Amino acid sequence: MKLHRIGALVARHLYLYRRSLPRIMEIFYWPFLDLVIWGFITLYLAKYQPQIPGFVTFFLGALILWDMLFRSQQGITISFLEELWARNLMNLFASPLTPGEFLSATIAMSIFKVTCVSIVMGVCAWLFYDYNVLVMGLWLLPFVLNLVVTGWSIGVFTTSLIMRFGQEAEVLAWSMVFLFQPISCVFYPLDVLPTWLKAVAWVNPAAHVFEGMRAVLSGSGSPVTNLIWACGLNGVMLLAMIAWFYKTFAHCKVQGSLVRVGE
Amino acid sequence: MTTPVLNVSNLRKSFGEFTAVDDVSFNIMPGEILGLLGPNGAGKTTTMHMLLGLITPTSGSIRMFGMELATHREQILQQVNFSSTYISMPLALTVEENLWVVARLYGLPDIRRRVDDIVKKLEMEEFRQKITRKLSSGQMTRLTLAKAFLTEPKILFLDEPTASLDPDIAHKIRALLKEERRSSGLSILYTSHNMREMEEMSDRIIFLQRGKIVAEGTAQEIVTRFGQADLEDVFLKIARDSRL
Ligand SMILES: Nc1ncnc2c1ncn2[C@@H]1O[C@H](COP(=O)(O)OP(=O)(O)OP(=O)(O)O)[C@@H](O)[C@H]1O
Ligand SMILES: [Mg+2]
Numbered sequence: 001m002k003l004h005r006i007g008a009l010v011a012r013h014l015y016l017y018r019r020s021l022p023r024i025m026e027i028f029y030w031p032f033l034d035l036v037i038w039g040f041i042t043l044y045l046a047k048y049q050p051q052i053p054g055f056v057t058f059f060l061g062a063l064i065l066w067d068m069l070f071r072s073q074q075g076i077t078i079s080f081l082e083e084l085w086a087r088n089l090m091n092l093f094a095s096p097l098t099p100g101e102f103l104s105a106t107i108a109m110s111i112f113k114v115t116c117v118s119i120v121m122g123v124c125a126w127l128f129y130d131y132n133v134l135v136m137g138l139w140l141l142p143f144v145l146n147l148v149v150t151g152w153s154i155g156v157f158t159t160s161l162i163m164r165f166g167q168e169a170e171v172l173a174w175s176m177v178f179l180f181q182p183i184s185c186v187f188y189p190l191d192v193l194p195t196w197l198k199a200v201a202w203v204n205p206a207a208h209v210f211e212g213m214r215a216v217l218s219g220s221g222s223p224v225t226n227l228i229w230a231c232g233l234n235g236v237m238l239l240a241m242i243a244w245f246y247k248t249f250a251h252c253k254v255q256g257s258l259v260r261v262g263e
Numbered sequence: 264m265t266t267p268v269l270n271v272s273n274l275r276k277s278f279g280e281f282t283a284v285d286d287v288s289f290n291i292m293p294g295e296i297l298g299l300l301g302p303n304g305a306g307k308t309t310t311m312h313m314l315l316g317l318i319t320p321t322s323g324s325i326r327m328f329g330m331e332l333a334t335h336r337e338q339i340l341q342q343v344n345f346s347s348t349y350i351s352m353p354l355a356l357t358v359e360e361n362l363w364v365v366a367r368l369y370g371l372p373d374i375r376r377r378v379d380d381i382v383k384k385l386e387m388e389e390f391r392q393k394i395t396r397k398l399s400s401g402q403m404t405r406l407t408l409a410k411a412f413l414t415e416p417k418i419l420f421l422d423e424p425t426a427s428l429d430p431d432i433a434h435k436i437r438a439l440l441k442e443e444r445r446s447s448g449l450s451i452l453y454t455s456h457n458m459r460e461m462e463e464m465s466d467r468i469i470f471l472q473r474g475k476i477v478a479e480g481t482a483q484e485i486v487t488r489f490g491q492a493d494l495e496d497v498f499l500k501i502a503r504d505s506r507l
């Protein structure tokens with residue numbers, strides 16, 4: 001691992017943001033819009049469903065946390081797509097850059113995006129809905145960290161698929177997380193799922209985080225068990241996805257498709 | 264006797280049933296310009312991509328600076344670079360930003376001076392602040408050459424580097440390549456479909472056909488051996504014979 005090579009890639013992406021409106025919108029405008037729409041829906045529902053306590057708190061909290069996961073995944077996958085679109089992969093991998101350094105740079109970009117998006121959403125929720133994400137207290141930190149790591153796993157997985165299958169797989173960059181959403185139990189408890197789906201959701205670290213979040217918000221217990229599960233599953237999943245990325249990378253070099261992806 | 268900077272032995276690449284590069288062996292000496300000649304699909308680009316570690320060979324060995332590429336990828340790639348008419352650089356960055364990113368990627372010292380030098384050498388002043396998207400194809404080629412020169416490599420792989428350049432710039436690039444070879448002992452592996460350029464540039468030529476080396480030597484030696492008037496006639500003879 002050489003820091004200067006990771007730094008070079010990060011600099012290259014930051015240059016992009018400096019003068020690209022769509023990319024800046026991705027960070028600032030879309031999360032804001034998400035929040036506005038869901039915020040209004042929440043307010044509306046809250047008016048007619050007063051029997052569900054803390055409705056707004058649940059919904060907005062879940063929404064903000066889910067967005068962390070989503071942006072974290074995007075930070076990885078979009079950074080790879082940028083190189084693909086720029087036909088820059090050949091320049092990168094004919095340099096001393098290693099696949100591990102490449103992944104580290106995408107992870108750095110992911111952290112950058114998540115940080116920006118959380119600030120935007122946190123501030124907006126507070127300004128417009130008088131909602132303070134910090135009601136979750138110190139638990140917020142391990143929740144967010146776990147979701148970000150889940151986002152990395154999904155991001156690395158998606159990146160491998162795009163590398164392997166090329167252009168046809170590009171749409172996965174945006175759709176893959178939504179495959180995980182139903183089994184992440186973002187807006188409803190794990191209990192409402194049918195038994196077989198419950199088993200699937202159970203191996204998804206994000207589901208444990210959202211269970212934990214509900215426990216904290218409803219004051220019905222400590223999320224420590226949830227967090228232990230989330231951490232364990234996250235560790236296993238991330239390692240597996242990184243291993244799979246390396247395998248795919250080697251496979252593409254054998255097929256000669258690394259220099260051709262995106263063509 | 265000096266040792267070669269690059270040594271390829273029994274290199275082979277198969278894509279499924281099809282063999283693109285078949286038992287190819289050659290050396291490049293310090294300061295030598297080796298031309299790789301051959302009809303479309305002969306395996307020139309595939310060979311270069313294997314030398315750059317972008318394609319894994321099916322068998323055979325690649326050694327540079329006395330090290331095996333498979334086990335010393337980082338050390339080797341730090342000292343080589345490549346350019347081609349067919350590659351691109353990130354379009355949304357300016358020319359200068361692109362060069363800075365490359366310089367950082369290779370961990371170069373003294374980046375500002377190096378970028379200034381290379382911009383001057385390749386006469387890129389008037390478009391150095393331009394967004395890469397707005398470059399003409401010849402300017403783009405110059406940028407990819409600049410990125411290759413910037414890292415001061417010991418071996419340069421050039422895949423049809425002058426294909427989109429106007430004659431004046433192409434001439435200057437050739438002069439620059441020869442000058443670098445003379446002053447710093449740069450070794451170059453070169454492909455081109457321009458036979459005059461091949462004759463002018465190459466100390467030695469390897470003729471590839473369907474992945475195999477069918478002739479090797481100086482341009483003059485090859486021309487004499489095939490009993491033709493010039494390299495172009497040799498090329499036509501070999502290429503047409505193979506298509507029969
Ligand atoms: N990834 C790949 N999968 C399958 N076949 C491939 C792949 N890459 C190259 N080939 C085949 O290998 C052969 C050699 O291709 P290569 O690009 O090396 O030729 P070349 O000598 O550079 O030709 P040109 O003069 O047209 O550039 C071609 O028949 C090509 O179709
Ligand atoms: Mg070629």
